[in-house]
Each structure stands twice: as C-alpha cells, then as structure tokens.
Amino acid sequence: MGPLSAPRVAAAPGAATGPSELVRRVAFSQEQARSEAPNTGYASVYPAATLVKIVAAQLLVRLL
Numbered sequence: 352m353g354p355l356s357a358p359r360v361a362a363a364p365g366a367a368t369g370p371s372e373l374v375r376r377v378a379f380s381q382e383q384a385r386s387e388a389p390n391t392g393y394a395s396v397y398p399a400a401t402l403v404k405i406v407a408a409q410l411l412v413r414l415l
Contacts, residue, residue, distance in 0.1 A: 373393075377390065
C-alpha cells in the first residue's frame with residue numbers, strides 16, 4: 352500500500368464527519384481506488400469519530 356492507500360484516504364473524511372463534503376471525498380477515493388476499501392475505511396472511522404466528539408463535548412461541559 353502506498354502513502355495514499357484507500358483506507359487512509361477514507362479515514363480522513365470519516366473523522367471529519369461533515370456530510371456534504373464527506374460524500375464527495377468518499378466518492379472520489381472510491382473512484383480512485385476502484386474498490387470498496389474507501390467505504391470500509393469510512394464505515395470504521397465514522398462511528399469512532401462521532402463517539403469521540405460526544406465524549407469531548409461532555410468533558411468540556413463538565414470542566415467549564
């Protein structure tokens with residue numbers, strides 16, 4: 352796998368979790384990879400990123 356392999360390319364948009372830009376980035380990476388690997392990378396990173404955002408928000412509320 353090269354430096355911009357499909358799972359790595361899909362992990363960045365998965366962590367960003369912005370729906371409109373996210374769809375374009377995943378579609379682009381899937382087109383470039385010509386496989387389902389970007390979808391797999393996105394599907395594995397998105398839930399984790401969402402949970403991290405929820406926990407971070409709760410910590411900020413408690414600390415402030």
